[in-house]
Amino acid sequence: MVAADLLVFDMDGVLVDVAESYRETIVQTVRHFSGRDISRDLIQDYKNQGGWNNDWALSQRILHDMGLETRYDTVVEEFNKLFLGTDGTPGLVNRERWIGGPGLFERLALRYQLAIFSGRHRYEADITLLRYAAQVAFNPIICADDVILSKPDPEGLLKIAKLNPGKQMLYFGDVLDDARSARAARVPFVGVVARGHSRRDEVFELFRAEQAIAIIDDVNQIESVLK
Numbered sequence: 204m205v206a207a208d209l210l211v212f213d214m215d216g217v218l219v220d221v222a223e224s225y226r227e228t229i230v231q232t233v234r235h236f237s238g239r240d241i242s243r244d245l246i247q248d249y250k251n252q253g254g255w256n257n258d259w260a261l262s263q264r265i266l267h268d269m270g271l272e273t274r275y276d277t278v279v280e281e282f283n284k285l286f287l288g289t290d291g292t293p294g295l296v297n298r299e300r301w302i303g304g305p306g307l308f309e310r311l312a313l314r315y316q317l318a319i320f321s322g323r324h325r326y327e328a329d330i331t332l333l334r335y336a337a338q339v340a341f342n343p344i345i346c347a348d349d350v351i352l353s354k355p356d357p358e359g360l361l362k363i364a365k366l367n368p369g370k371q372m373l374y375f376g377d378v379l380d381d382a383r384s385a386r387a388a389r390v391p392f393v394g395v396v397a398r399g400h401s402r403r404d405e406v407f408e409l410f411r412a413e414q415a416i417a418i419i420d421d422v423n424q425i426e427s428v429l430k
Contacts, residue, residue, distance in 0.1 A: 205373060206430045209318060209367055210372075211390070212375050213377060216378065217375050219300065220302055232282045237269050244401050251402060258282070311426075319344045320374065320384075355387065373429075375392075375395055375422065382409065382413035386414060393428055
């Protein structure tokens with residue numbers, strides 16, 4: 204068990220199940236431009252390489268690896284139509300599922316400061332947080348808009364540390380870039396790997412190599428690693 208004052212959470216895969224939102228949007232974006240379907244395991248394989256925290260860039264890279272050159276802004280436009288919805292069509296963001304059980308974060312907030320460091324843009328984060336956690340005081344919330352360098356760069360965690368001098372931080376993430384960001388910032392890292400994850404053993408080994416202090420199945424087990 205570990206002592207901490209400030210719990211920092213990644214969003215996707217930690218606070219929110221994004222299998223049918225972000226991951227499905229990558230699948231549909233690639234299909235739109237290529238006419239081909241890709242598997243969720245292929246997406247995870249890229250994530251396990253590190254450096255693919257930006258799903259727009261990842262979609263473009265998958266298309267590139269298929270032999271298709273697509274402008275980045277064109278990929279972003281199509282991705283956002285699918286994710287956010289357009290012309291009255293609901294976006295895939297509506298398929299997200301909040302992972303934390305009833306009262307979990309309210310209970311944690313009695314003992315710890317809660318914060319977020321996510322690769323989402325602020326408007327994307329706000330959609331989900333207002334829907335599922337409007338009553339939870341995450342502070343600060345650091346998103347892609349707030350940093351120059353994205354994960355695995357530690358800029359976001361270092362910003363949170365600067366805003367909270369002297370506080371012992373703990374970062375919870377679900378992909379290699381989260382672990383590498385934490386290690387670069389010298390912040391203890393707890394990996395989150397769902398029990399049904401298709402690459403569970405591989406992700407476990409990646410987290411161990413990045414010196415994760417613990418690995419849990421989901422955020423509802425968080426109290427088992429806290430003093």
